[in-house]
Amino acid sequence: MSLTEILTFILLTAGALFFLAGTVGLLRFPDVYTRLHALTKADNVGLGLVVAGLALQAESWAAAGKLLLIWVLVLLAGASVAHLVAVAARQRGIKAWKQ
Amino acid sequence: METVTLLQSAFDLVLGVALLWLVWQALASPDLFRAIVLFIASGLLMALVWVRLDAPDIALAEAAIGAGLTGALLLVALARLESGNETKISHKNDNEVEAPGVAEKRVPFRWLLVTLLLFLAVGLGYAVLSLPAQSPGLSDYVTQNIKISGVSNPVTAVLLNFRGYDTLLEMAVLLLALLGVWSLSAATEQREASPGPVLDMLSRLLVPLLILVAGYLLWAGAHAPGGAFQAGAVLGAAGVLLLLTGWRPGASFSGLPLRITLVMGLGVFIAVGIVLMLTGRRLLEYPASFAGMLILLIEAAATLSIGITLAALFLGSRPGTGANR
Numbered sequence: 001m002s003l004t005e006i007l008t009f010i011l012l013t014a015g016a017l018f019f020l021a022g023t024v025g026l027l028r029f030p031d032v033y034t035r036l037h038a039l040t041k042a043d044n045v046g047l048g049l050v051v052a053g054l055a056l057q058a059e060s061w062a063a064a065g066k067l068l069l070i071w072v073l074v075l076l077a078g079a080s081v082a083h084l085v086a087v088a089a090r091q092r093g094i095k096a097w098k099q
Numbered sequence: 100m101e102t103v104t105l106l107q108s109a110f111d112l113v114l115g116v117a118l119l120w121l122v123w124q125a126l127a128s129p130d131l132f133r134a135i136v137l138f139i140a141s142g143l144l145m146a147l148v149w150v151r152l153d154a155p156d157i158a159l160a161e162a163a164i165g166a167g168l169t170g171a172l173l174l175v176a177l178a179r180l181e182s183g184n185e186t187k188i189s190h191k192n193d194n195e196v197e198a199p200g201v202a203e204k205r206v207p208f209r210w211l212l213v214t215l216l217l218f219l220a221v222g223l224g225y226a227v228l229s230l231p232a233q234s235p236g237l238s239d240y241v242t243q244n245i246k247i248s249g250v251s252n253p254v255t256a257v258l259l260n261f262r263g264y265d266t267l268l269e270m271a272v273l274l275l276a277l278l279g280v281w282s283l284s285a286a287t288e289q290r291e292a293s294p295g296p297v298l299d300m301l302s303r304l305l306v307p308l309l310i311l312v313a314g315y316l317l318w319a320g321a322h323a324p325g326g327a328f329q330a331g332a333v334l335g336a337a338g339v340l341l342l343l344t345g346w347r348p349g350a351s352f353s354g355l356p357l358r359i360t361l362v363m364g365l366g367v368f369i370a371v372g373i374v375l376m377l378t379g380r381r382l383l384e385y386p387a388s389f390a391g392m393l394i395l396l397i398e399a400a401a402t403l404s405i406g407i408t409l410a411a412l413f414l415g416s417r418p419g420t421g422a423n424r
Contacts, residue, residue, distance in 0.1 A: 077301070
């Protein structure tokens with residue numbers, strides 16, 4: 001196993017863990033705001049780690065660049081959509097969860 | 100190698116089961132909003148299934164049209180339903196009890212539906228089982244004749260050349276759908292709305308990129324997965340995003356220019372067919388020397404028309420030109 005393969009393995013596993021944690025958070029957190037928080041962590045960091053792991057295995061710089069572009073687009077869309085959902089929830093009068 | 104194939108089979112199994120479960124949930128959900136969200140999710144899984152079946156063209160179309168734009172159309176239809184008759188359709192109310200008379204009326208209808216579906220299932224099963232185990236199919240013919248088609252992507256060769264009239268009729272269907280929607284609702288005066296800073300910034304970044312991607316898909320369709328429908332769907336998505344941010348077509352575009360853009364795809368297709376017939380060929384029988392150019396011409400016009408048609412479907416009613424005021 002070469003060094004890049006080991007790195008890929010570590011990055012993909014870490015990314016998968018973020019997605020798992022994000023999904024558990026999405027299912028278990030008490031209100032829409034905390035669920036959004038969990039979801040965006042999985043989307044942003046988890047996908048970033050997966051993209052980094054796959055980029056190491058890419059055949060060319062162009063392919064790695066395309067992977068990176070996907071991540072940037074998801075960052076952009078994810079952050080904006082999370083904001084829009086949160087604003088809509090506030091406008092409907094959904095109160096933030098308090099212990 | 101063994102473990103890789105095993106993992107792939109396990110992934111395919113999970114994918115298939117998850118897709119069937121999502122579709123069932125979408126059908127069985129009493130809450131329409133939930134059903135639409137589940138439908139969009141099942142569309143995305145469906146696109147993954149097409150990828151696994153080595154059909155990237157259909158995967159692209161499914162993700163862009165099936166999951167993306169159909170989902171957006173369903174959501175906007177639901178919003179109209181709810182604003183239209185707020186009292187009749189209650190949303191997010193799973194425990195609502197139906198009036199007994201309504202339930203009784205539905206029972207015979209349900210049995211009729213079950214019988215018809217059973218017939219359909221048996222017929223489909225019989226058709227699948229009666230297929231010859233190894234049929235050569237038509238892919239050999241396509242590969243043999245790909246040289247004269249003008250493109251190197253077999254899917255585009257079939258859609259735009261060998262079976263061009265199918266695509267021609269599909270363009271007509273899309274146009275008819277929009278005409279139907281426009282005839283059902285009166286022209287509305289368009290009002291621009293302010294989107295707020297986040298949506299505004301997102302649209303400013305994404306819309307140019309979406310237009311670029313649409314152009315790329317159109318160009319790449321000649322030799323790789325892509326083509327007019329995928330490119331048109333991406334263009335339509337840019338239109339939907341613009342409409343969501345509150346942008347409305349100005350009065351100068353809403354009249355004749357809009358209508359010309361809408362019929363351009365079908366118009367160019369038919370014009371090419373007629374010109375070819377006038378030169379003594381059959382309908383849509385391209386001469387091999389400039390088949391590629393003709394296909395690109397038709398696809399470019401079709402992309403624009405498909406994109407604008409999908410965005411117009413999302414808008415719903417005919418945009419008013421302000422002339423009747």
